[in-house]
Amino acid sequence: MSTKTASARPAKRLGREERLAYGAIFPATLLLIALLFAPALAVAVVALTDWQLGATTLHFVGLENFKALFADPVFWTALKNTFLYVLIVVPGTVVLGLIVALLIEASPRLRGFYRAVHFLPVMSTMSAMAIVWGTMLHPTIGLVNRVLASIGIAGPNWLRDEQTALLTLAVIGIWQGFGFAMVLFVSGLKSIPQELYDAAAIDGADSIFERLRTVTLPMLGPVMMFVIVLTACRCFEVFDSVSVLTQGGPNYASEVLLHRLYTESFNYLRTGYGAALTVIYLTIIVCLTLGQTRIMERRVHYT
Amino acid sequence: MANIHLDTIAKGYGETAVLKGVSIDIRDGEFLTLIGPSGCGKSTLLRIIAGLETQDSGSIAVDGDIIDGKRPKERDVAMVFQSYALYPHYTIYDNIALPLRTRRLSNAQRFPLLGSLVPGRQTIEVGIRQEVGNVAEMLGISHLLDRKPGQLSGGQRQRVALGRAMVRHPKIFLMDEPLSNLDAKLRVQMRAEIVDLHRRLGVTFVYVTHDQAEAMTMSDRVAVMIGGDVLQIAPAEELYRNPDDIRVAEMIGSPKINVVARKHWRIGAPQFALPDSQIAFRPESATIAAPSGGMLEGNVAGIENLGADIFVKVELGDAGPMVVRRAPGERRLEIGESVSVITDAAHMLVFDAAGKRVRPVERIAA
Numbered sequence: 001m002s003t004k005t006a007s008a009r010p011a012k013r014l015g016r017e018e019r020l021a022y023g024a025i026f027p028a029t030l031l032l033i034a035l036l037f038a039p040a041l042a043v044a045v046v047a048l049t050d051w052q053l054g055a056t057t058l059h060f061v062g063l064e065n066f067k068a069l070f071a072d073p074v075f076w077t078a079l080k081n082t083f084l085y086v087l088i089v090v091p092g093t094v095v096l097g098l099i100v101a102l103l104i105e106a107s108p109r110l111r112g113f114y115r116a117v118h119f120l121p122v123m124s125t126m127s128a129m130a131i132v133w134g135t136m137l138h139p140t141i142g143l144v145n146r147v148l149a150s151i152g153i154a155g156p157n158w159l160r161d162e163q164t165a166l167l168t169l170a171v172i173g174i175w176q177g178f179g180f181a182m183v184l185f186v187s188g189l190k191s192i193p194q195e196l197y198d199a200a201a202i203d204g205a206d207s208i209f210e211r212l213r214t215v216t217l218p219m220l221g222p223v224m225m226f227v228i229v230l231t232a233c234r235c236f237e238v239f240d241s242v243s244v245l246t247q248g249g250p251n252y253a254s255e256v257l258l259h260r261l262y263t264e265s266f267n268y269l270r271t272g273y274g275a276a277l278t279v280i281y282l283t284i285i286v287c288l289t290l291g292q293t294r295i296m297e298r299r300v301h302y303t
Numbered sequence: 304m305a306n307i308h309l310d311t312i313a314k315g316y317g318e319t320a321v322l323k324g325v326s327i328d329i330r331d332g333e334f335l336t337l338i339g340p341s342g343c344g345k346s347t348l349l350r351i352i353a354g355l356e357t358q359d360s361g362s363i364a365v366d367g368d369i370i371d372g373k374r375p376k377e378r379d380v381a382m383v384f385q386s387y388a389l390y391p392h393y394t395i396y397d398n399i400a401l402p403l404r405t406r407r408l409s410n411a412q413r414f415p416l417l418g419s420l421v422p423g424r425q426t427i428e429v430g431i432r433q434e435v436g437n438v439a440e441m442l443g444i445s446h447l448l449d450r451k452p453g454q455l456s457g458g459q460r461q462r463v464a465l466g467r468a469m470v471r472h473p474k475i476f477l478m479d480e481p482l483s484n485l486d487a488k489l490r491v492q493m494r495a496e497i498v499d500l501h502r503r504l505g506v507t508f509v510y511v512t513h514d515q516a517e518a519m520t521m522s523d524r525v526a527v528m529i530g531g532d533v534l535q536i537a538p539a540e541e542l543y544r545n546p547d548d549i550r551v552a553e554m555i556g557s558p559k560i561n562v563v564a565r566k567h568w569r570i571g572a573p574q575f576a577l578p579d580s581q582i583a584f585r586p587e588s589a590t591i592a593a594p595s596g597g598m599l600e601g602n603v604a605g606i607e608n609l610g611a612d613i614f615v616k617v618e619l620g621d622a623g624p625m626v627v628r629r630a631p632g633e634r635r636l637e638i639g640e641s642v643s644v645i646t647d648a649a650h651m652l653v654f655d656a657a658g659k660r661v662r663p664v665e666r667i668a669a
Contacts, residue, residue: 198355199388203467204376204405213415214401218392 040282047275053265058272065276075277077252078260085170085256086235092174093231094224097181102216104182105189115186119179126176130244133172134159159245162253169254172241177234181227188223192216229292236285257281305365305379305474305507306331307352312361314347321347323531324361334501334508335536336518338554339528345511348528349477352509354378365474376405381468382477385484387460389452389467396435396448399466403431406471438466458489465500476501476508482517494521515555519543527551543585549658552583558614560585560652561625563599571598573648575663579656586628588650591615591636597643599625603636617644 014022047065051058069075104114121129136143137158145155158168196215200206205214217224239258242248248255248263261281265274307329314322322344329335337345350356352363354375362371370378381402389398404413412424419425439445442462452460461481468476481497482490498521501508512518518525519539526536527550535547539555546552552560562583565576576582594600604624605616613629615636627644636642653661 193386193388195384195386195388196390198350198353198375198382199384199390199467201355201375202353202380202382203402205401206374206376210405214390218390221392 043275043278043282046272047279049272051272053269053271061272065273068273069276069280074252074255075260078248078255078257081166081252081254082236082238082256082258084166085173085238086232088167088170089173089177089235089238090228090231092170093177093181094227096174096178097227098185098220100178100182101185101189104186115183118182121176122179122183124176126240127244129176130172130241133241134245137168159254160250162250165246165250165254169238169241169245172245173235173238176241177231181231184223184227185220188220189216192219225293229289232288232292233285236281236288257284306333307475307507307509308364308367309348309352310362310364312348312351312358312363314344314351314356314358321531322351322358325528325531325533326361327526327533327536329507329509330523332505332507334498334510334521334523336510336512336522336525337528338512338515338518338525340554341513343528344531345513345528346479349382349479349509349511352475353380353382353477355382378475379473380475380477381471381473382479383461383464383468383481385480387452387464387481387484389460389463391452393451394448395439395444395450395452395455395463398452398463399435399438399448399470400431402467402471403434407431434470435466438470441469442466457485458493461485461493465497469500469504472504472506474506476504476506478508478510480512481510482512483514490517497521515557519555525555527554529554546652547660549581549583549654549660552652552654556585558586558626561589562654563619563622563625567619567622568598569600571646571648573651573653573663575661576653577655577661580661581654581656581658583652583654584646584650586614586626589625589627589644589646591617591627591629591633592643592645594641594643597645599644601625601642601644603638603640603642605638606636617642619644 048060048062049058050061050064100114100118104111104118107114137145139145139155139157139160142158144158148155156164158164192215196219197211200211200214203214205211237258238256239262242254242256242259243262246254248259257277258281261274261277264270264277307327309325309327309329311324311326312322313320313324325344325348327335337348339345347356351358354370354373354377358371362369364370365378389395390401393401407427407430408418408424409421412418412421412427414421435448436445439448442465444459444462444466447455447459447463452463455463464481478497482493485493494517497510501521510517510521522539524536525539525542527534527542527548529550535542535551537545542551542555546555549562553562560583562581565572565578565580565582568582572582591597599617599619599622601617601619601622603615604618607614607616608631611631613631613633615627615629616624617627618624625644655661
């Protein structure tokens with residue numbers, strides 16, 4: 001059936017409309033190839049070589065880089081730490097962002113002020129803010145430990161202790177990101193019709209939790225999905241705070257994928273090895289985004 | 304069963320007074336319509352009865368019990384909203400079942416997923432299914448129970464909203480312009496269905512609309528509200544025949560009542576109409592006569608033939624336009640033709656300069 005219809009129309013020459021359509025998507029396609037697909041392909045090719053940054057020769061070594069990678073315990077530590085970081089920061093950002101958004105929407109005045117204040121960390125440069133955090137977390141003269149000391153608690157050396165380094169970075173990550181989630185949630189909350197809350201009040205769902213469950217959370221579904229995907233992607237690329245504050249230490253306790261990638265590629269100049277790491281990283285990001293979108297789209301309601 | 308006693312309810316937002324001391328007695332089982340232009344406070348009044356807003360002063364009693372401080376769910380009212388306000392993520396079944404679930408299931412039993420393990424929940428759910436089924440059948444939406452609101456037409460959503468309101472047998476039904484999002488044909492059909500529903504349920508209905516056709520056809524009594532005041536409460540027929548205020552006369556009836564200032568009447572104006580008063584009459588209580596043969600002189604400015612009725616617009620010069628209803632078969636009129644208009648004193652409604660009705664003295668005496 002289908003071959004018959006296909007051969008029935010003139011296959012050789014494109015119709016005017018089709019040519020127009022191809023012409024219309026050409027610029028976007030070109031940009032997509034030049035900016036995304038070509039570099040990704042180049043990275044994949046480099047991952048199969050022993051090239052070092054600046055070297056004039058290179059040899060194809062097949063999957064040697066990947067073999068070395070999988071044999072390296074530091075890689076596995078970095079991978080584990082990255083996932084741990086994501087698992088702390090994403091729920092933290094979503095929950096804190098949502099709570100702050102609900103509080104701001106519930107307050108009768110100064111909404112604009114509160115929104116701006118909570119959005120400040122998003123606007124700030126992470127590397128500069130990381131230095132501030134570094135000072136605050138200094139084991140002896142830092143604000144945090146001094147406050148703790150004043151109430152009789154001996155604070156740990158936050159960034160130099162294997163137990164706390166990653167957790168501290170995660171808290172800084174939440175601090176930096178929740179303002180963005182908050183702004184998205186606030187706009188999502190504004191679009192929920194008041195009549196739904198009225199209906200819920202009359203139907204008997206009028207406590208805070210009932211309102212959240214019956215109206216707010218389901219209606220925020222699409223925004224929630226967007227925030228989770230975006231925050232997760234941002235968490236996987238955590239780099240600046242690690243680079244400035246811990247360099248992945250102590251003893252790789254806060255080593256993450258992107259910092260590992262940077263160190264291998266630009267400190268040790270093992271570009272081929274770094275490219276192999278990048279391929280792994282890209283694969284994770286793509287899988288995650290596809291998976292997340294698919295799972296959540298099924299459960300999210302769109303009006 | 305419930306009668307509602309509204310006692311000088313006032314409500315303002317900042318400087319604006321939305322309700323200026325409204326008192327209405329709504330009888331048990333009555334269908335009362337609040338009608339008025341947008342911004343007259345009719346929806347605010349309904350929301351105050353529902354408990355969604357709090358009045359600044361005044362009080363509400365249902366069957367003699369003051370309900371002022373009570374939350375909406377404690378008032379035993381149901382409300383149908385203009386946008387229907389169905390929960391878009393729930394199925395139709397869950398939408399209708401929600402009011403029963405929030406009341407009959409404990410918090411533990413309503414807990415997501417784990418709730419179904421709590422003892423006693425299954426028995427209650429069986430009862431709920433039975434009742435939702437009955438309501439759905441009554442409204443003819445049994446086949447839609449598995450769908451989500453987004454997959455339904457406007458009329459079907461309207462029925463679901465009614466179902467959600469009916470399912471727990473409230474004492475009072477509140478409706479806030481429930482038909483205004485429907486197309487004209489469906490609106491007429493749903494009008495009849497709501498009236499039928501009222502008759503079958505026999506409970507008190509308070510219905511807000513700006514559509515005078517809905518008010519006229521559905522209600523036992525109509526309360527006309529303008530600018531935060533109730534101008535008149537009466538059966539539709541009474542409002543039409545015997546309005547207390549010129550604004551009531553102008554709101555009820557289509558085409559609008561004709562209002563001609565006393566000074567434009569050469570002859571025929573009632574004796575008791577003062578010089579600054581206005582005289583109003585309905586299009587159907589006037590006839591067209593030959594030029595200089597009637598009470599008002601003018602030219603034919605337009606003719607609207609609706610089949611059963613023909614409405615003739617007559618331009619009276621300084622006195623403005625007015626409309627006369629004619630039966631088909633009368634002599635054809637031409638646009639621009641000079642005519643005069645006759646009406647009789649029995650059908651004239653006289654209003655003073657402030658718009659209040661002036662009735663002849665002998666009628667008051669009698």
